[in-house]
Amino acid sequence: MCLSAPQLVKLCSGMIEAGKAYVSANKLFVNGVRDLSQQCKKDETISVNTLISSFRLFQILFDQAQRSVKQQLHNFVKDDVRKFKETKKHFDRVREDLEIAQVKNAQAPRNKPHEVEEAAGTLSITRKCFRHLALDYVLQVRQMTLNPCLRIYSMFLLYIQQSSMEKREMEHKHATIQQRDFSYDDSKVEFNVDAPNGVVMEGYLFKRASNAFKTWNRRWFSIQNSQLVYQKKLKDSLTVVVEDLRLCSVKPCEDIERRFCFEVVSPSKSCMLQAESEKLRQAWIQAVQASIASAYRESPDTYYHLDRTASPSTSSIDSASEPRERSGRGESILQRIQCLPGNQQCCDCGQADPRWASINLGILLCIECSGIHRSLGVHCSKVRSLTLDSWEPELLKLMCELGNSVINHIYEGSYQEQGLKKPLPSSSRQEKEAWIKAKYVEKKFLKKLGSTEILINGERKSERRWSAEAEPETSDPEDMRDLHPGALLCKASKARNLPIMAEALAHGADVNLVNDEDEGKTPLIQAVIGGSLIACEFLLQNAADVNQRDARGRGPLHHATYLGHTGQVCLFLKRGATQNDGDEDGQDPLSIAVQQANADIVTLLRLARMNEEMRESEGPFGQPGDATYLDIFREFSHMASHNPEKLKRRSVHFRHSFR
Incomplete structure (x- = not known):
């Protein structure tokens, strides 16, 4: 008392x-x-x-x-x-x-x-x-x-x-x-990367908000445990700005109106900060740079066991069949991806135990090569952490369909013939960067289309067979060498053969090709017709247009709705597919789903439309989506990836009339 x-x-x-x-x-x-x-x-x-x-x-x-x-x-x-x-x-x-x-x-x-x-x-x-x-x-x-x-x-x-x-x-x-001169407050100028309490530097900074108004707020920042964090008030919980300082860069900013600004750039976001003086700005920049260098000197494994409660983005890979459970199942999925041929080493330098991925290429990378990939831009490579980021189930299955061996047989098919040597883990960053640019941007090591043998599940498969499962009904006697890359991509998308789709893209196939010989159907529409959720995901990761329509005014969402592919409908709605426009018969996806009595798709389409109306009513600065809406879509995604039999059509008599 x-x-x-x-x-x-x-x-x-x-x-x-x-x-x-x-x-x-x-x-x-x-x-x-x-x-x-x-x-x-x-x-x-x-x-x-x-x-x-x-x-x-x-x-x-x-x-x-x-x-x-x-x-x-x-x-x-x-x-x-x-x-x-x-x-x-x-x-x-x-x-x-x-x-x-x-x-x-x-x-x-x-x-x-x-x-x-x-x-x-x-x-x-x-x-x-x-x-x-x-x-x-x-x-x-x-x-x-x-x-x-x-x-x-x-x-x-x-x-x-x-x-x-x-x-x-x-x-x-x-x-x-x-x-004393009080033009600035130098009480927190010094930093110490070896501080016993782990706090390298701390002090007040102004942070520019990510909202539409770009307001500036004064917050207490600190660099600790290889993270950049801040608090609004002393007793508030920490908000993580950068989860792993090894993945970020810092630079002064002179092209904005405010003085003493600097920017911390990470793979997922950038944060604009302002110090109270030039001396303090330089101290913070040096502290971040010193922390990055210190983090690189530490063992890489130290950063794969971060506090999972710090931020939603630091959670482990969600379990495929149990989305609410994280620990055990997440590790088994990670192990499954790492056990694919070639995935025990970095795809580009051979460093053991890679923990980063390029999701549009389907490969695993070490942290240094992942940084080089990130510098290429997302149009070339989209980098994600296996342990720090959350993963959608369809993306996990995509990673299990490709792997380092498959992609290297495509992108490194001729480097030995050219007398070149692949970088080693001990090679300099400059050597690795030159190799990666030559490999993925300039594409100097590709063999002629159709002449590469690709590993599928550890075995060499002839590319004259279209299906990765080599099913008789999807085989095609046509020789790949007679097709240009775009036509090859369309055929492989319909046949659900991801290695051949990857090779076609490597040889310059247009991911949004309009096939005039087949009513203007794009590769994404062909993947819908082929019934492969993973093929659709692969094309979307490689910049396929989710709203591009064929000659009859039908986009991927129309085709998925007609065919009763609930998982694809869910995927396209998550990726921003519009459903308000009708096809040549004036039917939009919702009317098609109602006509065919597909309750699951009707539910998804109505939820998506309701959510869109809610966002419009909130104005341009509304929330990205209702929590219930997002939870339902998440559950449908998991079911479509792992229990598709639960989403089978209730009626199929319209499918033949559509075709």
């Missing part, structure tokens, strides 16, 4: 009143002893007198308590606490003035020197005033803590000495403040 000062005074008064009663009883007792002593011998009289003297000490003690303890507590409550509250109010007002001055200084545009000078001058004066008041405030707090104790125990001499010493120290500090 926490007592207030008045309650403490009341308890002290009660103690003194009880003491008075005790002293009165003692007086009666002492008088009785004195009467008894007159009848005793001389030695006994001396002992009795000593006893009487000790009892008199009790009376003196309570008199002292009455004068010193009670009175001093009363003075403490009446005067000291009141003065402290007044000082605290003054301190809070000056602190608010300082925050306002900091915001105005940060907002001063670099192209208006007079505003910059005025804001900087105001900030410097306010900082000095704040520091002076802070010293007085600290002294008063300390004196409030000491004064009652010193008064109660009558340690006046010690108190005076200590108080005088503190006053002299404060006077010296006030003089130091007066001489």
Whole structure:
């Protein structure tokens, strides 16, 4: 229980009143002893007198308590606490003035020197005033803590000495403040990558929000545990800006209106920050760079066991069949991907145990090669972490369909014939970068289309067979070498053969090719007709247009709805497929699904339409989607990938009429 000062005074008064009663009883007792002593011998009289003297000490003690303890507590409550509250109010007002001055200084545009000078001058004066008041405030707090104790125990001499010493120290500090330059606050300039508590650097920065208004907010930032994090208030939980500093870069920004800005760029986002001075900006940039270098020196495995509660994006791979369970099943899926041929090593340099992936290529990479891939741009390679990012089930199955051996048989088919050597894990970054650009951008190591043998599930397969499963009904005697890449992509998409689709794309096939010989059907529409959710995912990852229509006005969503492919409908809606326009018969996907009595697809389409209407009603800055809507789509995605039999058509008699 926490007592207030008045309650403490009341308890002290009660103690003194009880003491008075005790002293009165003692007086009666002492008088009785004195009467008894007159009848005793001389030695006994001396002992009795000593006893009487000790009892008199009790009376003196309570008199002292009455004068010193009670009175001093009363003075403490009446005067000291009141003065402290007044000082605290003054301190809070000056602190608010300082925050306002900091915001105005940060907002001063670099192209208006007079505003910059005025804001900087105001900030410097306010900082000095704040520091002076802070010293007085600290002294008063300390004196409030000491004064009652010193008064109660009558340690006046010690108190005076200590108080005088503190006053002299404060006077010296006030003089130091007066001489200092407060154009910036350098209290947090230093950083230490080997700090015992793991905090490399911390301090206030302005952060530009990612909303449409691009507002700036002052937050407490820190670099710790190879992450960049911030808090709104001291007791708030940490918000992670960069999950792994090895994946980011930092650079000063001079092309925006505000001064002292720098940008921290990571694979998933960029964060614009502003320091309060050029010196502080340089210190933060150096601290981030030093932390990146330190993180690279550490063992890579240290960064694959991050706190999964820090941020939603740091969760492990979701289980395919149990989306709410994460740990055990996630690891088994990761192991399944890593066990594919060639996936035990980085696809480009051979580094063991790769933990990064290019999802549009279907390969695994080490962290250094993944950084080089990221620099190529998402049109060439989309990099994702196997352990730090969440994975959709269809994307996991896509990764299991390809792998390093399959892709290297395509993209490295001729490098040995050219007398070239592949980089090693010990090769320099420049060598690896040159190799990766030549391999994926310039495509210097491709063999002639149709002349490469591709590994499928660890075995060499002839590319004259269209289906990866080599099913008789999907085989085609036509020779690949007679087809141009676009036609090959269309055939392979319909036949669900991802290795041949990958080779066609490597040889320059247009992922959005319009096949005039087949009613303008695109490769994505052919993948829908072939019934492969994974082929659709592969094409979408490689920039296929989810809304491109054929000659009859039917897009991939129309075809998937007609054919009753619920998983594909879910996939296309998640990727932004529109459903408001009708085909040449005036039918949109929802009317088609209602006509065919496919309850699952009707549900998905109606939810998507309702969600779109909700977003439109909220204006341009509305939320990306209702939580219930997203949960339902997530469940359909898992079911389509792992239990497709639960989504089978309830009616099939329209399928033949559509074809």
